[in-house]
Amino acid sequence: MNTQTTTSGSGTSAASDAFDQLKETVGDVTVTDPKMCARNVDVFYGDNQAIYDVSLDIGNNEVIAMIGPSGCGKSTFLRCLNRMNDSIPSCRVSGDMSLDGEDLYSTSLDPVLLRARVGMVFQKPNPFAKSIYDNVAYGPRIHGLASNRAELDDIVISSLQKAGLHEEVHDRLDAPGTSLSGGQQQRLCIARTIAVSPEVILMDEPCSALDPIATARIEELIDELRQNYAIAIVTHSMQQAARVSQRTAYFHLGKLVEVGSTNNIFTNPQHELTENYITGRFG
């Protein structure tokens, strides 16, 4: 374990001592019914290490929230789960990550196939410059999931329904996806992700660009989606983490400090750093 920290910009000296002394994640990183497992993951951008020895499970039918101050590596960790970091040439990942026991970074697993199974929703709504219909139909089309137009229509409509967007847009599926409001666009992006029938959905601060009403709508949606998918969500809002997740993981400067049930983390944090963050003393 690397104990050397060079960028401890925040926190009291006591807290930074606590960070230096952090050897192991507090709490149980495993779950009984894991969908994805990460063990001893280190991530480097060139010479900078972004993630230190993180182990974490993502369970079926659960929402796990990842919280922590900016630059703590939670987004990096999330992006490693479907190899979105592959496109960054200087990024290097070591350790084991698996989906249903299959190694994510082995040569036998195609990243394109992986991303069809592990979908992602981004911070900023990013619909394609296509119609609403084509936005949702895009994934099924490239993967050949529908054999005819009727099947495709079914997928599109049911995805829009699951994303809670169908009622608002059913009469203008030909309108450009970019003509929707921010919250609608983000739900469109979720519908687009669901349309590929992934097993896991990764969400990278999905509500940070949205107003409270749109946020509430999406949080409701996340809760419904939990019935069928494993969901990992990165968020800056602790209220949001408390509302939508069953488990919460607290990251600090590239290390996973504490994992536990959301209830325990917010009411009875074990580690000093977690407590500081939760109570708003820094971060």
Place this chain on the structure above:
Amino acid sequence: MTNPTDDSKQVAPRKDSTSIVKRTLARRYAAEKRFRFYGATAIAISLLFLVILLGSILVKGLPAFTETQMLIDVTLDAKTLGVEEGASEQELRSANYNALIKKSLREMFPEATKRKQKKELYKLVSTSAEYQVRDSLIANPSQIGQTIKVWVLADDELSALYKTGGLTDIANVTHTRLSEQQITWASSLNEQSRLKKQFNATFFKNGDSREPEQAGIRAALMGSILTLLITFLLSFPIAVATAIYLEEFAPKNRWTDLIEVNINNLAAVPSIVFGLLGLAVFINFFELPRSAPVVGGIVLSLMTLPTIIITSRAALKAVPPSIREAGRGLGASQLQVVTHHVLPLAMPGILTGTIIGLAQALGETAPLLMIGMVAFIVDIPTSVTDAATVLPVQVFLWADSPERAFLEKTSAAILVLLVFLIVMNAAAVFLRKHFERRW
């Protein structure tokens, strides 16, 4: 953590800050006003020069779009023609019409008796007049032996005088190479209403000619079209593929840096160097035909490539990375992300770059001189291997000619070049609109 009780470090608002800001405000607004004035002046000056340029070209070039025809009475005498009655079309084609026209001119102006006078008289009609008489006879062979009225093309000097109205005021004629005698004859023709102006179709039908009234733009226009077609077909796909590869696929390392630097350098190479390359490589080594649009097109596409590559890369770079992430997040392969999402969004920018490159190629003369496209081309090129010239070279050739009538031809050729450019730009604007998507 800062100590909230420590007052010394707190920033208090300065009492006089409002008056300080007020004082600087006037200065700032004055600076802005000055800047706006400079900008407006710059635009006004450039507009003024544009108007002067276009105005002078239009004034000089527009007369070239009309030509002067002269009505002559020709007796289709079989003996002078050198054919027998009931001759075949073949024989009629090779008959001597020149003698007929000369004869009819002599009959119109019997006072021309001396050899020199006759020569001056014959010069009033274009040398292409015989073809007009021939065509009218071939169209109706039974006219042999009759006297017919034929409109024939007038000579360029007579035409220039007639078009400028010089024939109605012969006392004040300046700038003409016609002799006094010729002017008298011409004004007498004018009085008999034997002269008329009409749209100069010849200009758009013919290739180049030594006689200004017969010279046309067609060969150069076709040459330009064929050359640009080759340029577009070669440079557009290669440049776009290069830009996409470098921007989306290639690893960023020393080699791609080197390639990038070299592409940028290539954009700065003087165009005549590309001409030398074309001469050495394509004509001397690969033995492609000289003066041909195919070689011109290859050379110009080498010149255009860096422009399109650089603008295409900029257009690709401008596509927000979130779109690429969205595509990849759904499991699209890198190529699918590029062709489905990035390229459509970058297309307007790529098209703009292509048009800039092609417009540059359209106006290029120097490299084409090196590969022999400066030739005197009478025949209209129909394929990319025919000898051809291009519009700017034609402008250059005509500007060099001594006959005054080529002056208006030069301006007219520039107008044709500009219209070509406008049509090309309009096509690009149309395509841009077609590809543009709201983002």
